[in-house]
Amino acid sequence: MVQRCVNRLCRNVALRKIGLHVRLTSSFSDLLRVAVSLHMPIFQCFFITKAGSVIELSDEEIASARAFMQDHFSFRYVHASYWSNLAGIKQSRHRVLMKELDLARRLEFTHIIMHAGSAKGARDRREGIDALAKAVNGLIKEDDALKIVLENTAYHDMSIGGSFKDFYELLQKSG
Secondary structure, eight states: OHHHHHHHHHHHHHTTTOOEEOOOSSOHHHHHHHHHHTTOSEEEEOOBOTTSSBOOOOHHHHHHHHHHHHHHOSEEEEEOOTTOOTTOTTOOOOHHHHHHHHHHHHTTOSEEEEEOOBOTTOSSHHHHHHHHHHHHHHHHHHOSSSEEEEEOOOOOTTBSSSSHHHHHHHHHHOO
């Protein structure tokens, strides 16, 4: 009875273009099957395993997953790991983020969601927003097919994205 109600609710929600963030618990193909069973047209997941590493997929698994997702999901979002800090001053190109971006492109995801980060090492928030703008502009130059979605955060000290002003300033610096 409960499962029937959940299925009915999911079908009604799907008609309204609402999706769910589905957790990676075993394999990526199992994750896709769970998402399809929920009847959602929009798919979101992490590429990070419980152990904290980016999932590894063979070329064959990628081709199969890409075809499957194109058949079942109109939009495909990946949420970048929380370790990436694009607003940090002493940032290097984050290895984990680069792996996530590469996998998202290979799987033909449509969007990547990221937290703006913290202006760690900066004199002020504005310097962090400058670092974030530089990083985002660099990512867009590399590939504008994968849309970058910056997620807002709670306002705290040097965190970027807790105020609409942060996003306004970022937009002014976007190229």
